[in-house]
Amino acid sequence: MNSDSHAADEQFLAPSLNEQVTKVRRSYEDLFGAPAEWVAAAPGRVNLIGEHTDYNAGFVFPLAIERYVVIAGGRPATAAGDGRIRVSSMLLGQTAEFPVERLEPQRRDWTSYIRGVVAGFLERGVTPGALNLLVDSQVPLGGGLSSSAALEVATATLLEAATKTQLDPVDKARLCQKAEHQYAGMPCGIMDQFSSALGAPGKLLLIDCRTETAELVALDDPSVAVLVINTNVKHELTGSEYPERRSQCEQAARLLGVPALRDVSTRDLEGRKSELDPLLYRRARHVVGEIERTLQAAKALQAGDWPLVGQLMYASHASLRDDYEVSCPELDVLVELAQEIGSGGGVIGARMTGGGFGGCIVALVRSGREREIADRIGRGYKQRTGIEATAFVTRPARGAHIIQP
Numbered sequence: 087m088n089s090d091s092h093a094a095d096e097q098f099l100a101p102s103l104n105e106q107v108t109k110v111r112r113s114y115e116d117l118f119g120a121p122a123e124w125v126a127a128a129p130g131r132v133n134l135i136g137e138h139t140d141y142n143a144g145f146v147f148p149l150a151i152e153r154y155v156v157i158a159g160g161r162p163a164t165a166a167g168d169g170r171i172r173v174s175s176m177l178l179g180q181t182a183e184f185p186v187e188r189l190e191p192q193r194r195d196w197t198s199y200i201r202g203v204v205a206g207f208l209e210r211g212v213t214p215g216a217l218n219l220l221v222d223s224q225v226p227l228g229g230g231l232s233s234s235a236a237l238e239v240a241t242a243t244l245l246e247a248a249t250k251t252q253l254d255p256v257d258k259a260r261l262c263q264k265a266e267h268q269y270a271g272m273p274c275g276i277m278d279q280f281s282s283a284l285g286a287p288g289k290l291l292l293i294d295c296r297t298e299t300a301e302l303v304a305l306d307d308p309s310v311a312v313l314v315i316n317t318n319v320k321h322e323l324t325g326s327e328y329p330e331r332r333s334q335c336e337q338a339a340r341l342l343g344v345p346a347l348r349d350v351s352t353r354d355l356e357g358r359k360s361e362l363d364p365l366l367y368r369r370a371r372h373v374v375g376e377i378e379r380t381l382q383a384a385k386a387l388q389a390g391d392w393p394l395v396g397q398l399m400y401a402s403h404a405s406l407r408d409d410y411e412v413s414c415p416e417l418d419v420l421v422e423l424a425q426e427i428g429s430g431g432g433v434i435g436a437r438m439t440g441g442g443f444g445g446c447i448v449a450l451v452r453s454g455r456e457r458e459i460a461d462r463i464g465r466g467y468k469q470r471t472g473i474e475a476t477a478f479v480t481r482p483a484r485g486a487h488i489i490q491p
């Protein structure tokens with residue numbers, strides 16, 4: 087095997103968390119002159135189905151992925167006693183510093199997520215104290231795989247260790263979601279932080295976003311694998327699309343006189359179509375249909391009914407593309423190419439995953455054919471768009487945890 091294909095292999099298969107941790111520990115010591123006292127890891131996520139349903143109190147069906155944010159921390163040697171947090175990013179090669187008493191929610195940069203999480207601890211009466219932090223990430227940035235949620239949840243997990251407090255994992259997810267709202271300015275639902283905090287090896291999470299509880303569903307059919315393919319494009323420049331969709335859903339729910347679109351069925355919606363303008367109706371039709379598809383997909387998956395799971399994934403994509411309008415040509419091309427390969431070629435189903443406007447698709451494929459399928463889709467994508475896609479396989483991974491020395 088030449089070194090190129092070895093590198094490609096490392097990209098395609100799960101990178102070793104142990105190696106990542108060793109690398110971060112070493113760099114921490116080089117940078118701060120003392121060994122790290124705590125190391126925490128939190129994964130990204132990929133959503134199998136249930137898109138743009140979380141902020142409608144609906145269901146989502148994600149899994150944590152074998153790609154982690156790892157964060158190492160310790161107390162500074164010279165206890166200046168000023169409660170300053172110094173944080174360095176291996177990915178960006180940057181270091182920043184901020185005092186705990188001045189967290190500046192409006193300032194937007196890569197430390198927003200960390201400052202937001204610190205704010206959540208202060209709100210709960212827990213003072214982190216002065217800290218040195220070093221962050222590394224294997225979650226592709228801007229790929230719709232929740233790199234920011236992974237950073238928030240890793241930070242919260244490290245702060246738990248540093249302050250000897252233990253948050254309830256769902257409360258930890260909420261704390262991180264609030265950090266995202268107030269410090270990153272992104273009014274997200276609970277899915278990403280919940281998946282990163284509560285992910286379980288081998289399990290999908292069927293999350294009820296109203297009660298904020300999850301049923302663990304085993305993904306244990308050895309003949310099925312999860313393949314993630316990145317368009318490597320991101321079209322959402324202003325960030326205004328997501329809040330706009332969210333407020334359209336809230337408006338639709340208000341007009342229908344229900345607390346959330348979760349409380350409407352497809353039948354109800356059809357009967358009351360005239361009460362919504364055509365745009366709001368299409369937005370609502372996506373959400374209501376998607377919640378139904380998610381529950382059906384969870385059942386079908388448990389029954390091993392793969393053709394039905396696949397059908398629901400394609401239907402989800404079409405609805406996100408046509409009714410919710412959060413797909414983009416590159417995502418559509420990837421899904422079309424997967425669908426063209428079809429079940430005869432080992433593809434069970436595929437759809438865009440995450441917020442949309444670029445990022446990744448998720449496909450369920452037959453084990454043993456992952457690479458061949460990824461290569462074929464990659465070639466077709468390059469031909470049709472001129473862009474290089476990147477792909478990897480993942481199993482459902484363990485959620486946030488402290489790495490024991």
Ligand code: GLA
Pocket residue numbers: 136137138139140141274275276277278440441442
């Ligand atoms: C983003 C948000 C999530 C969810 C998805 C769409 O990832 O952070 O809360 O709304 O988009 O399903």
